[in-house]
Amino acid sequence: MPVVANYSLQAHNTMALPCRAAGFFTLRNDHDLDVLLETLHGQWRAQPLLILGGGSNVLLLEDFPGLVVHPGQRDIELLADHDNEVLLRVGAGRNWHDLVEWSVGRGYHGLQNLALIPGLCGAAPIQNIGAYGVEFSDCCVQVELCDLASGQCFALQRDDCEFHYRHSIFKTARARNWLVTAITLRLQHQAEPKLDYPGLRAALQQQNPGDCSTTDSASAHSPAAIAAAVCRLRRSKLPDPARLGNCGSFFKNPLVDAQQLHSLLAKAPQMPHWPVADSTAPGHSKLSAGWLIEQCGWKGRRRGAAGVHSQHALVLVNHGGASGMDIWQLACDIRSSVAERFGLVLEPEPVIIPTQN
Ligand SMILES: Cc1cc2nc3c(=O)[nH]c(=O)nc-3n(C[C@H](O)[C@H](O)[C@H](O)COP(=O)(O)OP(=O)(O)OC[C@H]3O[C@@H](n4cnc5c(N)ncnc54)[C@H](O)[C@@H]3O)c2cc1C
The missing domain is CATH 3.30.43.10 (Uridine Diphospho-n-acetylenolpyruvylglucosamine Reductase, domain 2)
Incomplete structure (x- = not known):
């Protein structure tokens, strides 16, 4: 059975x-x-x-x-390897970080900034996972699917996946019964590393004290070295779910237009903000949801077994014995206080089951 x-x-x-x-x-x-x-x-x-x-x-x-x-399908298939390009087809059940390690172990560029993101490969396109200046969409070629309602299997090319910041077509009502069965990725033998994300270059230099930015050596900036630096940074910032229950960032960073940003900065000039690279939101800026939550005094607070992480206000944690409803109540209260103070409604990043408003 x-x-x-x-x-x-x-x-x-x-x-x-x-x-x-x-x-x-x-x-x-x-x-x-x-x-x-x-x-x-x-x-x-x-x-x-x-x-x-x-x-x-x-x-x-x-x-x-x-x-x-x-x-549970975990196979990695090498579809092509010529000139600078490597095409991989990966089963949806493969652990994402395993794939990153597998690829950087072979010297392939593309996934190193996305090291240590928990979860399986089939979920990577769903919210277009991203970290340290790179998103899944940057290396995606196609996503294979099965519509579990009709039984039809098909593939969507990257440009049809409607990838944006933490969003894709797979989060829309149309895709309700779509199962991702495999993904195809394009990686490179040689590529310019993406090291612009604050802290990443410094973490790499700490790892390679002999390296200085004017003489970047290939090995110091190899995919494996970057992945190791990313892992170190992530471990220093984020709680390990194996030790403390959490689902990473609980809220998305809000996007605001120039006018909203102007009035927010008039009230809170120190509010961190940075321009959005996403072409679908020209002139918009991203705010730090963690900063907003911290300003409302939530960082490190605990209500029973549900709490806000002491080092990262964006991460809600289960100290042991919390129910989903305990976590959700806490999230709703955080959202209300951010809305009251800044007029911004935070959107949860995880999928809430069953759906809540
Ligand atoms: C400590 C921590 C750190 C994190 N850091 C990051 C980060 O830096 N960047 C980031 O983007 N995310 C981050 N996340 C969130 C999470 O790791 C990613 O969203 C990941 O891709 C989820 O994978 P999963 O297999 O666990 O998906 P699940 O949680 O199992 O599912 C998530 C959603 O995807 C759907 N789904 C899953 N698999 C499939 C499939 N095969 N076909 C169709 N639908 C599917 C589910 O129905 C659900 O709606 C973090 C989470 C944690 C706990």
Whole structure:
């Protein structure tokens, strides 16, 4: 029987919430996909459906009353390797950081700034994961999908994925039943490293004290060296979900237009802001949601087992024993106080299940 009933999701969400699923289906290969489609037209027809990768970007508020589908296909296929270009096809169930390590271990450029982001490869396109000045969309060629409602499999090219900051077509209602089965990425043998993100260059130099910026050596800026620096920076800033339940940044950084920025700066001149590189939001600036939350006095606060991390106001944590609702209540109160003080409504980054307004 491919469906496991009454399955605990505690090890499948990085907030470590003790929710259960009515059914749990692990997809390991193409044959399993056929079985899944049959299952969805049989006993599980008309039941709620949730695709769950590593559970690092979801907040489960209660037990899930339907079928949870967990992608498990982990293959990496080298599709092409000529001139400077490497094309890889990766199964949706591959751990993202494993893929980054695999690629930098071979000297490929492209994924090094995205090291140590939790979760599986199939989820990378969903919110267009990004860190240290690089986004998934920068190396995406295509995303392979199966519409679990119709059973049709198809692929979307990068330009059709509507990638923006923490957004893609896969977050829209149209994609509600789309399962990402594989991704294709374009990496390079040689490329200019992206080191503009504050702190990254300094972290690299600390790692390589002999290196100075005027004589950048190839090995000091190799993909593996950059990935190591990114890992070090991330470990120094973000709590490890294996030790302290969390789902990374709980809110997106708000985007504001020039007029909004002007009036916000009139009230709070020290507010950090930076221009948005996204061509869909010309003239907009990004604000730091963490700074806004900190200004409202939330950093390090704790309410029962739910809390705000002491070093990173953007990260909500489960100190042990919190429910999804405890975390969500805290998030709503944070949102209200930021709205009251700055007139900005913060948008959650994780997917809230079931959906809340
Ligand atoms: C400590 C920490 C740090 C983080 N840092 C970052 C960061 O720097 N940048 C960043 O962008 N994110 C970050 N995140 C968020 C998270 O790691 C990413 O969003 C990641 O891609 C989620 O992967 P997942 O497999 O855990 O997805 P899940 O949490 O399982 O799912 C997230 C959403 O994607 C959907 N989904 C998952 N897999 C599929 C699939 N195969 N097909 C269709 N839909 C699917 C789910 O239904 C859900 O809606 C961080 C999280 C944590 C805990």
